[in-house]
């Protein structure tokens with residue numbers, strides 16, 4: 001899965017990457033994945049999965065997806 | 077021990093060619109602690125109602141804030157104000173950079189410019205020595221050359237220069253002031269006012285210290301050090317440093333709130349060509365800063381490719397990218413950088429200029445501007461060459477550029493027909509690149525702001541939508557008690573908006589850049605209070621700071637009432653009540669009914685008469701400016 005941490009969200013990545021390759025063996029809850037990556041859900045205002053808007057709560061992502069996340073500033 | 081001010085204003089009568097000193101005391105400054113408050117006070121005192129904004133009777137004031145020049149990140153701003161030639165209303169614009177602090181260190185809190193010089197002049201200030209000098213040899217020069225000449229003549233290369241280029245000289249109604257070639261008082265046409273006074277610029281050198289004026293300089297310095305150390309530890313200030321405002325493009329597009337093709341659409345299909353990653357790769361030559369600011373959000377660009385873009389005039393901010401990019405249907409970042417450079421060379425407000433270009437393109441596509449008027453060029457959305465041509469024609473007032481230089485409202489009245497619908501303005505000032513259909517509080521701000529559409533009058537709705545966000549927690553410190561969805565246009569939204577408007581206005585009074593204080597950035601509300609106390613010695617709490625902001629807005633409103641503005645001018649372009657044609661919010665428009673209801677609620681919160689949108693005497697008295705009520709009768 002390809003993940004974009006837009007706006008200030010890549011501040012939370014230890015290596016400050018704006019784009020990450022996240023290998024996924026099976027579909028996972030995006031919110032659980034974000035927890036693993038230390039991105040606080042409260043900072044995520046916009047979720048785009050494969051070009052379509054989605055809600056952070058309860059959305060699953062899988063390998064091959066392109067996921068973009070943006071915060072309230074410059075997003076929302 | 078000082079109270080944060082030099083206590084001195086420089087008065088310059090350009091007609092008679094004389095200068096004088098005006099002093100004020102601490103009691104006065106406590107009520108009008110600089111910036112927007114002092115500027116609005118001075119405009120009410122100095123300008124008679126209904127003067128010609130481009131005539132000698134208009135007065136241009138340039139004033140610092142209480143905190144301007146303090147060694148604290150983002151304490152950089154000064155206010156330029158006059159009756160606006162674009163709107164006929166209260167005109168005001170803040171700029172950072174180095175000029176405001178330099179003026180303070182020269183011992184001046186501000187400058188009052190009256191009259192009109194018989195021929196081009198510039199003002200040379202070295203501490204308390206002031207001279208009005210001949211500028212006939214500088215008139216017509218581009219800012220880069222004019223600045224070099226003024227520095228040479230001052231005999232000091234550390235001189236800071238605030239000036240106009242040909243946009244101001246030609247009195248383009250949305251001409252800007254530029255300092256250090258890259259910091260703008262962009263909005264409201266202050267450059268045209270300076271040009272109308274035959275004033276090319278103001279060169280300043282100050283060798284004083286802020287500590288000479290502060291109440292507790294050590295405490296101010298300590299706060300400054302503490303904040304500077306934290307810039308990289310706060311995600312928002314870190315992001316400003318990394319990407320600056322150009323980083324906003326992709327997120328706004330994803331949210332469906334990236335104004336596209338003159339606000340018809342909310343997303344741009346070729347956005348990937350203008351996003352930050354491309355900017356960084358193709359344009360960026362350096363990261364720059366303003367006076368004493370550790371955030372360093374300013375970009376500098378240099379291009380030697382499809383276009384030649386000089387690095388002398390900084391780099392495009394988000395507003396400029398959005399304006400010349402998606403809003404003109406253009407996806408060539410190099411062309412956008414070129415347009416930005418032209419706005420610097422000509423000293424034009426890039427927001428209004430790009431909006432006028434988009435307006436002209438839509439008129440052309442509807443046959444309201446014809447190929448005979450464009451020398452055969454196709455002024456269609458997406459045509460980068462046409463965009464650059466239009467900017468050039470506006471600055472030189474060439475052909476139909478002469479009409480466009482009057483702003484979209486005046487141009488639409490002459491062109492007629494649907495052109496009125498295509499003119500995206502409030503009170504005559506063009507909309508910035510933020511979409512009210514996705515963040516309705518921004519729309520309230522566009523509507524009520526005394527100077528016309530502006531995006532910095534309050535903090536944007538998404539910042540107080542999610543209770544778990546950093547920005548909401550900061551807004552809660554300002555009394556925002558409940559999270560509100562960005563598209564909720566309601567009386568409670570109006571209430572939240574009003575508090576955030578007061579906070580933003582307060583920043584413009586004391587001289588903070590919008591990217592300093594929370595909720596937009598890292599300086600917490602209690603640290604702002606601490607900084608004001610250390611600088612002034614006054615025992616102010618945050619409620620008092622909000623009141624200072626509210627006082628400034630009310631003074632500006634009184635100015636407008638005196639000029640005949642009323643509730644019907646606090647409105648939005650019709651297009652915003654129509655559905656967006658594309659993007660995540662396709663099909664969404666604002667509701668007129670909700671808008672009017674929220675507006676009425678907002679006036680009530682502000683203590684204004686909902687029918688006339690005038691401040692009540694009681695509210696003005698509560699704000700310590702009861703005298704201003706007498707000006708409205």
Ligand code: SF4
Pocket residue numbers: 149150151152172173316364365366369370371372373374589590591592
């Ligand atoms: S945050 Fe940016 S614009 Fe504001 S003062 Fe600092 S460098 Fe200047």
